[in-house]
Amino acid sequence: MTPAPLLTLRNLRVRARGTERTLVRDVSLDVDTAESVALVGESGSGKSMSIKAAMRLLPPGMTAEGHIRFDASNVLELNRRDLARYRARDVALIHQDPRAHINPTRTIAQFVTEGVVCAGQLSEDEAIERACTLMRDVGIDDAPRRMAQFPHQLSGGLLQRVMIVAALLPSPRLIFADEPTTALDVTVQSDVLAILLEQIRDRQLAMLFVTHDLDLAAAVTDRVAVMYAGSIVETGTSAEVCERPLHPYTAGLLASRPSTTEVRRLTAIPGRPVAAYEVGEGCPFAPRCSFATDECRTQRPQQRTVQGRSVACHHAEDIVDRLPERAS
Numbered sequence: 001m002t003p004a005p006l007l008t009l010r011n012l013r014v015r016a017r018g019t020e021r022t023l024v025r026d027v028s029l030d031v032d033t034a035e036s037v038a039l040v041g042e043s044g045s046g047k048s049m050s051i052k053a054a055m056r057l058l059p060p061g062m063t064a065e066g067h068i069r070f071d072a073s074n075v076l077e078l079n080r081r082d083l084a085r086y087r088a089r090d091v092a093l094i095h096q097d098p099r100a101h102i103n104p105t106r107t108i109a110q111f112v113t114e115g116v117v118c119a120g121q122l123s124e125d126e127a128i129e130r131a132c133t134l135m136r137d138v139g140i141d142d143a144p145r146r147m148a149q150f151p152h153q154l155s156g157g158l159l160q161r162v163m164i165v166a167a168l169l170p171s172p173r174l175i176f177a178d179e180p181t182t183a184l185d186v187t188v189q190s191d192v193l194a195i196l197l198e199q200i201r202d203r204q205l206a207m208l209f210v211t212h213d214l215d216l217a218a219a220v221t222d223r224v225a226v227m228y229a230g231s232i233v234e235t236g237t238s239a240e241v242c243e244r245p246l247h248p249y250t251a252g253l254l255a256s257r258p259s260t261t262e263v264r265r266l267t268a269i270p271g272r273p274v275a276a277y278e279v280g281e282g283c284p285f286a287p288r289c290s291f292a293t294d295e296c297r298t299q300r301p302q303q304r305t306v307q308g309r310s311v312a313c314h315h316a317e318d319i320v321d322r323l324p325e326r327a328s
């Protein structure tokens, strides 16, 4: 029997109370134990809201509906105590900008250890000892000295390694990584990403990796889910999605990427991305899609299986051979 996924999102919808704006619509996604999955899409497509909902960390005024299961727990119905435990021990979040998520007045040791100490998972001494070991694992030299320092004394790359240590210390089973290297200097991005991936693989952790970059997603994860206007439009293994996209939006994203092997004019996707609440009855991508028909403009396509993959396009089978080619 196939084991149940570690994290299951079913028909997840995020709404802003008051305005009743829908920000995420009908998102369904599984992440298996030790599997890495990427959530890819343009700015505003709903990636961050989806993972915040999965952690029940939505901003005030936002509500999540649908089903969110972690292991055997119904996340949306966890009581206060179990929710605290879920966030402290089962899952961890690595943010885009470490400086925006660390208290500048507290030492690195206080920041890294307070979660596990407050949750009663480790004593203060144990937490410090384990954090120092983890710091060495992620390439931070002179861990005891770093532990006594304050965030402003560390570079962005070092601080993001500290964030990785803080995320790993409670031994979670799933890491949410929300564009973990985007805010870093380009010279350290690949180092930090390599360290994160090494830790995830060594510890057999699951990861939900949020990024704008489909190529990066394909390089670092097993499966990719492409989001557009608050919904997932295509999922598949990373290799399949990049080699033979089924949705015109995915193909458009790939064709708009610069090539590493030839000089070629990039093909931009016409029009502008829309938010989930701006979408009418039909396919959210229809106004930008050269294959759109009346059916696309009036009926919202549901996720369905095409060539063994999941895609939300009425015409996926017919257009797959006519989609724009990637600039490779």
Ligand SMILES: Nc1ncnc2c1ncn2[C@@H]1O[C@H](COP(=O)(O)OP(=O)(O)OP(=O)(O)O)[C@@H](O)[C@H]1O
Pocket (backbone or CB within 6 Å): 016, 023, 041, 042, 043, 044, 045, 046, 047, 048, 049, 050, 059, 212, 275, 276
């Ligand atoms: N605090 C907020 N209040 C109201 N709307 C918000 C808030 N944060 C985000 N949104 C809206 O929710 C939608 C989804 O945003 P979200 O941050 O999930 O997108 P994203 O794909 O993660 O984008 P980015 O890559 O820029 O972070 C967008 O339309 C955005 O404008």
